[in-house]
Amino acid sequence: MTTVTDPPQGSFRLSMLINDTRYRSYTFQFIALALLIAFMAYLGMNLVRNLAAAGLNISFGFLGEPAGYDINQRPIEYDSQSTHFRAAAVGILNTLIVAFLACVTATIFGVIAGVLRLSNNWVIRKLMSFYVEIFRNIPVLIWIIIIFSIMTVSMPAPRAFRGENPDSSMLFDMFAFTNRGVYTPKPVLDGAAGWIVIAVFIASVIGIFAYRRYATKKLYATGQLLPTFWPSIAMFFVPTILVYFILGRPITLDYPSLQGFNFQGGIQLRGSLIALWFALAIYTGAFIAENVRAGIQAISKGQTEAAASLGLRPGRIMNLVILPQALRVIIPPLISQYLNITKNSSLAIAVGYMDVTATLGGITLNQTGRAIEAILLLMLFYLTISLLISAVMNVYNNSVKLKER
Amino acid sequence: MAVVLCAAPLTPEAFKQSLGALRGRDPLIHYTVYRDGKKIDRPLGVTTQEEVKMKKTAFYGALAVAGLAASTASAATLDDVRERGVLNCGVTTGLVGFASPDANGVWDGFDVGVCRAVAAAVLGDPEAVEFVPTTGKTRFTALASGEIDMLARNTTWTFSRDVDLKFEFVGINYYDGQGFMVPRDLGVSSAKDLDGATVCIQTGTTTELNLADYFRANNISYEPVPIETNAEAQQQYLAGACDVYTTDASGLAATRASFENPGDHVLLPEIVSKEPLGPLVRHGDNDWGDIVRWTLNALIAAEELGVTSANIEELAAAPTGNPEVNRLLGTEGELGAMLGLEADWAKNAIAAGGNYGELFEKNIGENTPIGLARGLNAQWTDGGLLYSPPFR
Numbered sequence: 008m009t010t011v012t013d014p015p016q017g018s019f020r021l022s023m024l025i026n027d028t029r030y031r032s033y034t035f036q037f038i039a040l041a042l043l044i045a046f047m048a049y050l051g052m053n054l055v056r057n058l059a060a061a062g063l064n065i066s067f068g069f070l071g072e073p074a075g076y077d078i079n080q081r082p083i084e085y086d087s088q089s090t091h092f093r094a095a096a097v098g099i100l101n102t103l104i105v106a107f108l109a110c111v112t113a114t115i116f117g118v119i120a121g122v123l124r125l126s127n128n129w130v131i132r133k134l135m136s137f138y139v140e141i142f143r144n145i146p147v148l149i150w151i152i153i154i155f156s157i158m159t160v161s162m163p164a165p166r167a168f169r170g171e172n173p174d175s176s177m178l179f180d181m182f183a184f185t186n187r188g189v190y191t192p193k194p195v196l197d198g199a200a201g202w203i204v205i206a207v208f209i210a211s212v213i214g215i216f217a218y219r220r221y222a223t224k225k226l227y228a229t230g231q232l233l234p235t236f237w238p239s240i241a242m243f244f245v246p247t248i249l250v251y252f253i254l255g256r257p258i259t260l261d262y263p264s265l266q267g268f269n270f271q272g273g274i275q276l277r278g279s280l281i282a283l284w285f286a287l288a289i290y291t292g293a294f295i296a297e298n299v300r301a302g303i304q305a306i307s308k309g310q311t312e313a314a315a316s317l318g319l320r321p322g323r324i325m326n327l328v329i330l331p332q333a334l335r336v337i338i339p340p341l342i343s344q345y346l347n348i349t350k351n352s353s354l355a356i357a358v359g360y361m362d363v364t365a366t367l368g369g370i371t372l373n374q375t376g377r378a379i380e381a382i383l384l385l386m387l388f389y390l391t392i393s394l395l396i397s398a399v400m401n402v403y404n405n406s407v408k409l410k411e412r
Numbered sequence: 413m414a415v416v417l418c419a420a421p422l423t424p425e426a427f428k429q430s431l432g433a434l435r436g437r438d439p440l441i442h443y444t445v446y447r448d449g450k451k452i453d454r455p456l457g458v459t460t461q462e463e464v465k466m467k468k469t470a471f472y473g474a475l476a477v478a479g480l481a482a483s484t485a486s487a488a489t490l491d492d493v494r495e496r497g498v499l500n501c502g503v504t505t506g507l508v509g510f511a512s513p514d515a516n517g518v519w520d521g522f523d524v525g526v527c528r529a530v531a532a533a534v535l536g537d538p539e540a541v542e543f544v545p546t547t548g549k550t551r552f553t554a555l556a557s558g559e560i561d562m563l564a565r566n567t568t569w570t571f572s573r574d575v576d577l578k579f580e581f582v583g584i585n586y587y588d589g590q591g592f593m594v595p596r597d598l599g600v601s602s603a604k605d606l607d608g609a610t611v612c613i614q615t616g617t618t619t620e621l622n623l624a625d626y627f628r629a630n631n632i633s634y635e636p637v638p639i640e641t642n643a644e645a646q647q648q649y650l651a652g653a654c655d656v657y658t659t660d661a662s663g664l665a666a667t668r669a670s671f672e673n674p675g676d677h678v679l680l681p682e683i684v685s686k687e688p689l690g691p692l693v694r695h696g697d698n699d700w701g702d703i704v705r706w707t708l709n710a711l712i713a714a715e716e717l718g719v720t721s722a723n724i725e726e727l728a729a730a731p732t733g734n735p736e737v738n739r740l741l742g743t744e745g746e747l748g749a750m751l752g753l754e755a756d757w758a759k760n761a762i763a764a765g766g767n768y769g770e771l772f773e774k775n776i777g778e779n780t781p782i783g784l785a786r787g788l789n790a791q792w793t794d795g796g797l798l799y800s801p802p803f804r
């Protein structure tokens with residue numbers, strides 16, 4: 008900042024807007040803003056004029072009309088008589104489903120690969136850098152297509168499971184791997200008792216976290232180290248299994264079975280979902296691995312050495328000393344990886360996964376011809392979802408970042 | 413390993429071979445696709461660069477309408493085409509018999525014939541066409557945004573496309589209906605037996621709407637697999653990822669003809685919709701619409717009047733005894749001038765690939781592998797629906 012000694016008072020001249028450092032930055036900001044507004048206005052007017060010339064208008068009325076097309080993966084009730092709005096909602100849910108699955112899986116892949124990349128074992132280290140370099144250097148669209156194509160050609164069609172001596176058979180009579188997807192058993196809840204078991208399970212997971220928190224607190228306060236591993240395992244299984252048997256096994260499994268053209272029953276993970284999910288996860292996982300490695304390496308070696316000289320074991324050093332500090336470095340780039348996953352999930356249509364780009368921005372756009380409206384809504388959706396993810400992750404980031412005292 | 417799209421379809425064997433290549437060295441396998449003589453390499457799989465480009469087209473099309481290209485919806489398409497010296501004609505991404513590039517990358521087919529006839533009528537040169545491959549999804553944005561001057565891509569004339577999407581269908585060059593194809597060993601003999609089947613459909617088509625209606629009306633369920641292009645649908649169908657492929661019956665015949673063993677697949681007897689297919693242009697430029705409409709009519713009328721590519725030079729040399737032939741070929745009257753074209757516009761259009769009947773026989777007729785009978789597409793004089801308004 009330049010310091011101006013005793014600026015001459017009173018006499019304001021127009022040239023000061025350019026020459027005087029006190030005003031100059033405002034002048035330029037104002038000009039930039041005016042230009043931006045003018046440009047937007049020009050685009051907007053152009054849009055209106057061209058639409059008028061083509062005899063079109065902007066209207067969102069089409070969202071209330073029946074969509075007329077069917078969607079294969081329907082997280083909510085939907086049929087071809089439902090509205091375009093509902094079709095868009097189905098698409099949004101499908102986007103969120105694949106984005107969520109991919110984010111979780113990518114994080115797991117990334118953390119494992121990132122930590123192992125720093126392993127002392129040469130083979131593991133090299134294997135992990137191989138993974139990172141291969142996967143992040145090939146476009147994700149190609150991964151999606153490769154996985155989908157391999158599934159389509161290498162897995163048997165449901166037809167192959169038919170007959171006396173079928174060419175293919177189910178794994179443990181529970182899982183069927185076909186070129187249309189993977190079928191797994193589906194848990195079926197038997198009335199209220201089933202829900203109680205679920206509730207107990209959720210409560211014990213919460214309990215585990217609470218216990219671990221308590222253990223950490225105690226450790227910091229008194230230096231006494233409570234066991235966490237076995238109690239966690241016990242809390243995870245014992246209450247749920249107990250309640251399950253006490254209530255007379257209220258949860259059963261619905262097994263998929265071949266009926267007619269396809270497997271019916273169970274849960275169907277469509278090939279398109281698997282390809283998209285897996286491709287996004289391994290691709291983004293490679294980036295996350297790099298973030299994790301960078302985060303760990305950002306913690307000075309002195310910390311490790313200091314911890315070691317206190318007699319901590321390597322696992323503890325990682326968990327108690329390194330990772331909590333590394334998280335501060337890892338979280339911000341992790342946010343952008345999650346955003347990338349969500350946005351890249353719009354490549355779904357390459358394999359016919361019906362995400363929001365495929366429903367609202369694909370079939371609806373095409374059948375109604377409402378290109379501008381559909382694209383605007385899509386932009387709005389991706390913007391909202393990205394900002395939400397950012398906001399949530401920033402809250403988390405604030406909770407782990409260095410507290411200034 | 414190079415597979416020419418559609419002309420030699422991707423069989424499961426070829427596909428496995430390419431996977432072998434995949435394991436070998438290059439992580440990308442390339443189909444070789446030709447677009448007007450230019451070779452386009454594309455990676456293996458379901459969506460190709462080309463199609464991604466087309467998806468972008470849809471998006472940029474929207475942007476273009478949104479005003480980045482200011483003069484798209486302008487009126488004088490004829491002037492634009494003349495100035496450019498080529499006609500931009502939207503076709504399929506490859507459907508043998510209707511529009512597909514041959515081994516040398518030269519586009520050929522029944523729909524291509526319409527494009528060439530228009531180019532011949534307007535520019536005097538049937539080769540002056542830039543073929544723009546479009547998918548079911550990208551075709552309308554391509555037309556609305558002015559990327560193409562006309563669309564000849566077995567597109568069904570429907571109320572909403574005409575009225576709401578603001579296009580102008582200039583006529584019908586193929587009367588069709590939607591059918592179903594299944595592998596013979598599936599043992600299905602009627603579409604009503606398809607309860608629970610997995611069905612491959614091209615998105616952005618009337619097909620997916622008809623399909624939903626048909627299964628709903630018959631109270632049976634199905635699992636749709638949405639697909640962008642005919643080539644991908646074929647690949648999925650042959651790999652058994654879907655039980656049924658449904659599209660226009662003509663498209664099914666063309667697709668089946670390109671299979672290694674066409675006999676292993678049957679077309680079910682049900683035709684579940686009316687699909688009048690025809691060329692279309694943008695609303696608002698009636699002069700251009702007239703040119704495309706009457707070029708198509710000229711092809712149809714030529715067959716009715718007995719004008720063929722073999723005798724056209726002779727008939728056009730001097731006025732004949734039939735005044736309508738004379739008006740059509742420009743040896744009498746001012747029809748060409750009324751359209752803003754040369755007097756020999758229709759002669760050029762017919763000479764480009766022959767009259768309607770010749771185009772039909774050469775590309776999709778009974779002596780081709782596709783083997784479609786004229787059926788509804790015969791002249792009205794032969795009991796069909798083709799009926800060109802008079803040239804006067």
Ligand SMILES: N[C@@H](CCC(=O)N[C@@H](CS)C(=O)NCC(=O)O)C(=O)O
Nearest residue numbers: 504505506567568617618641642663
């Ligand atoms: N006639 C229907 C369907 C047209 C359609 O997509 N036909 C398919 C098969 S007959 C096709 O031309 N595919 C070529 C391609 O994928 O580019 C419509 O206009 O919506």
